[in-house]
Amino acid sequence: MASHRRPKQPSRARVTVLTGAAVTAVALTAQVSAYAAPAKPTKDEVKAQVDKLTAEQEQAAERYNGAKERADQLRKQAGQLQDQLARSQEQLTELASGLAAVAGDQYRQGGVDPSMQLMLSSDPDQYLAKASSFDQAAGTQADTLRSLKDQQRRLDQQKQEAADVLAELDGQTQALNAAKNEVQNKLQEANRLLAQLGAADRAAIMQGSDGAxxxxxxxxxxxxxxxxxxxxxxxxxxxxxxxxxxxxxxxxxxxxxxxxxxxxxxxxxxxxxxxxxxxxxxxxxxxxxxxxxxxxxxxxxxxxxxxxxxxxxxxxxxxxxxxxxxxxxxxxxxxxxxxxxxxxx
Known part of the structure; x- marks a missing residue:
């Protein structure tokens, strides 16, 4: 009589090993799928992206042109203001020196009361001539003082204007560099996309928007x-x-x-x-x-x-x-x- 034996069941350890191997295989497959090279874009897809990047690059280039033009204007204006400041400072120094000389002369000559000088003077005519020159000196001093104050105000205004121009120039320089970097980034991205295509397809895309x-x-x-x-x-x-x-x-x-x-x-x-x-x-x-x-x-x-x-x-x-x-x-x-x-x- 034939013996009916039940088939031997795999041990618990064997089942665990097989299950672990299956899980590992699935995980490895998932990793390979995740890291598999993405499908290359088609020529039309690349062209659409390159056209978009080209338009954005040209926009950035025109922003660069505008920023550069303004920066050049400001640089020229700053140079002119620096020249004006130097001239104004020279004029201010000259006026201050003249005022100091007049004030010193008046102090030296005006220490004695005019009426007493007249009483002690042996030559009244000579004294009266001197008195007239003192009055003129006082008038000159007042005029010089007014000129000095006006020149100082102009100098302060020019300094502020120069500071404003230099601050704007700094801002324009930053805008210039930002636009330049944007242009370069757009060009690099376009070249990266084009590099994925063959020479014939690259040439076709670079024909331009009108097909010439x-x-x-x-x-x-x-x-x-x-x-x-x-x-x-x-x-x-x-x-x-x-x-x-x-x-x-x-x-x-x-x-x-x-x-x-x-x-x-x-x-x-x-x-x-x-x-x-x-x-x-x-x-x-x-x-x-x-x-x-x-x-x-x-x-x-x-x-x-x-x-x-x-x-x-x-x-x-x-x-x-x-x-x-x-x-x-x-x-x-x-x-x-x-x-x-x-x-x-």
Missing amino acids: ASRGASRIDPASLPPASGAAKIAVETALEQQGKPYKWGATGPSTFDCSGLMVFAYAKAGVSLPRTSQEQGNAGVNVGTDWHNAQPGDLVVYHSDRHHVAMYIGNGLVLHAPQTGDVVRTMKVDAMTINTIRRI
Whole structure:
């Protein structure tokens, strides 16, 4: 008769070991999953992020331009005030010395009562002449004292003005450094994202918002454009001569440019001084509106609600601009971006 033995049950210790091993395996799997490399972003995802960073970088660059312009103005103003202070201090010292000399002379000469001097004098005419000179000296002393007080007030005001200017300069320097750091951070982040893509995809993304090839963009022949006149003619010709030169934030030429820097450079050749930033340029000249069909060659076309980009209309529905880092001065369609305002200089 066959023996029906029950299968041997695993010992409690064996069950514990097996259970512990299973838990360990699950934990290790979870750790591997947690530390697994995240999926690489697609080209479109990278492009969307890079476009956003590029816009933010240009905004920061224009803040840098504004802070730098103000800092340069303050630095010049501080230098002029220091010169004024030095001259005022010299004048104050001179007046104080003159006042001290007059007061000393009066003290030495005025120790005896005038009526007694007249009684003792053997030459009344000579005494009367001296008395007249004493009166003049007293008048001179009063005038000198008034001048001294006025000069001291001016000096104090200039000192306060210089202190205020230097304090503002310090604040602008901090704003300048903050904007500069922000630009650098945006550029580094954009480069980090681009590094995850292949060369072809990187090149495609760096073509720009209007799809034109960055460094392969064809040059526009000035003869193919409608004529401009006056300062605008010189500005357009100057701007067209910069085609192919690299974009560099904060640059106003002659070999590199940012968007507003190109406008400053071009119009400076025509003898016209433009504000430094695209935001300020959006208030320069005469407002032409937002319809580019009303634009004339030489007009500034300012883009986006915050006016962080500017280009120059050159005719035939085209503008010339310095687009972004990695790009060069080139043309694009005037309506490739949202127009905020058109300004006639």
